[in-house]
Amino acid sequence: MNFDTARDTPRTPHGSSDDPDVLDFSANTNSHVPEGTEAAYRDAFEAARTYPAEPPAAYRRAAAEYGGCDPQEVIPTPGGLAAIRLAIDLAVDPGDSVAVPYPSFGEYAREIRLQGGEPAFVPQAEILETDPAGHALAVVCNPNNPTGNAYDDGDLRAFAADCRAAGTPLLVDEAFLEFTGRSSLAGEPGVIVARSLTKLFGLPGIRAGFAVAIDEWREALANARRTWNLGAPALAVGAHCMRQSGFVAETRDRVASERERMREVLSDAGYDVHPSESPFLLLNVVDRGVDAVVDGAADAGIAVRDATTFRGLDSHVRVAVRTPAENDRLLEVLRAL
Structure with a gap:
């Protein structure tokens, strides 16, 4: 690494919100931590x-x-x-x-x-x-x-x-x-x-x-x-x-169950959902528009990830898998958009 290279290489955008009043689905981290x-x-x-x-x-x-x-x-x-x-x-x-x-x-x-x-x-x-x-x-x-x-x-x-x-x-x-x-x-x-x-x-x-x-x-x-x-x-x-092997197993099962439930609801609502084995789902929102989904979610106090910052994506958002109650709130908002 040299000075000129570092000076000319910008930062990469990421998800996550530091607003405590926002329900953050833009960061793909677990909403639970292990006991202790x-x-x-x-x-x-x-x-x-x-x-x-x-x-x-x-x-x-x-x-x-x-x-x-x-x-x-x-x-x-x-x-x-x-x-x-x-x-x-x-x-x-x-x-x-x-x-x-x-x-x-x-x-x-x-x-x-x-x-x-x-x-x-x-x-x-x-x-x-x-x-x-x-x-x-x-x-x-x-x-x-x-x-x-x-x-x-x-x-x-x-x-x-x-x-x-x-x-x-x-x-x-x-x-x-x-x-x-x-x-x-x-x-x-x-x-x-x-x-x-x-x-x-x-x-x-x-x-x-x-x-x-x-x-x-x-x-x-x-x-x-x-x-x-x-x-x-x-x-x-x-x-x-x-x-904490028990926490790992519980998390894997919970995320898999909630991810599948979210996929079914979002698919029924007309979203094109990419197959996933991860704690997030990638949605093609070409019929609704990225700005409409991101801004509509923000109006409801929810942050979703604008995925157009990823190379090759121009009509996508990414949403994390959180707790069942939080996921219900996201699904309610996304279905209404």
Whole structure:
């Protein structure tokens, strides 16, 4: 990264509202947190008066159990985005091409450009059919944001094998994977997995996540990681949350049930709903208009995500899956628009 590149690379728009009077469906984070999380945060105060253990062994053990890997393969990061930046920073040099899906998380392209690389955009439905040869890195978001669809495990592992054969590392963003019950690609040679605790545990302000890699990528990521890059509260809360397997299972079931109910109601109301295994739904609102839906929801005190900021989408909004009562309110408003 250099001065001119950073100066000329703008920020990427995201969802979420900080207005306490707004019912926020624009951010795709859990509306619940695991029991005991606040106590874990408060108990971390004394630990915060000294530097965290380096490396943070307890956090790595919890992440390994949560992510299905060995603790030595875990590289702690302050959120999934930090894991993504770390991988791209190591893989991409000025002038490099990177295979990037679209529509998908806008930070991939931004981080690539910050390193002087060039995103080679591929439709997200076709990303696993891309020839990785000639790319410095390939990126997959599984499940994909904002569309919500997950990839077949066999197809994904076959693509990882193609990347290995081409000598191209593969970055897999699994920020929403735990909502699906699908297997992680953690431990695959040549694959860097990025995991986030923001979405599932409803804690975007904690900034806790991790990367998983083996072989030379593990060594490079571990050495490049900043010392003490997670504070004591993030380490304590993250480790606590990742051990709450009952909360994870309950959340997955609740979100799946509510997502299907919302899909049925919205489809009956004339919305074109994209298939999803994630805690959100992408709606094509071409007949109503994006502005009409976004503004109409805002008039009712509800924030929905204008998805036209995602590359390739020009008539879409994204809505999160929240509690049944909150979802009822959203459905009432959207049906009336």
